[in-house]
Amino acid sequence: MFQGHPIAETFSCGETKCRYLCQCGLAPHFSSLLKSRISKDSEYVLLFDESVNKKPKNKQLDIHIRLCHHDQVHTRYLTSQFIGYAAATDLLEHFNASTSDLRRNGLLQVSRNGPSVNWSFYDKLEKEIKNECDMGLLNIGSCGLHVIHGAFHTGARETDSGLDGLLQSILPV
Incomplete structure (x- = not known):
């Protein structure tokens, strides 16, 4: 990438160091940029999916955010959590922990896959939003x-x- 540059010629990065740089350097930086964009934009939609991750054989909750920025709709990865077995209250707890630094009054809709536990989660989340922000979520299905x-x-x-x-x-x- 930087041919002929003395620093680049001596640079080496093994798997562990590369993972560390990504997890502790790049990920927090890009997460911070995304969260600052969210605070500037008025509304957003959160999307989540829970699925079994084959490597740790544990349920994984992935959260994405969709927002309009410069007249374009963007969907970006926000975070993931390993959650194990999750009833609606467990799912809500992990969801709230993952999104605690987002403005709740900017949340328009939550999009998710359709299992019944997610409908129970949605009802609990909507009650929380109504109590906190005196507003409801746009419900257009799962x-x-x-x-x-x-x-x-x-x-x-x-x-x-x-x-x-x-x-x-x-x-x-």
Whole structure:
């Protein structure tokens, strides 16, 4: 990358040092930049998914954030936690710990996969938001992306506008 530069020629980085640099240097820096952007923007959506991580054989909670910045919608990774077995109250506790430094009054919607424990989680979270911020969350189903996409697709198809054909024709082959 920096051919001919004396420092770059003597630089070496093993797996452990590289992991340390990423976890303790780069990750906190980029997390800080993302959180400062969130504090400047007015609204955001949190997305989460829980799945079993095969390596530690433990349930992993991944949280992403979606926000509008400079007239563009961005979805960014926020954090992950290993949570083990998680009932709705456990899930809420981990979710709150992961998002404690975000402004609650800017949260518009929480998008998640659809198991029943997540609906119970959603009800508990919405009660917390109403008590803290005197506002509710936008509830458009378990996964906002799929619900909105399905509604748009059905609307385009049913109106005979030809919009669905136009959109399909611009997809890469």
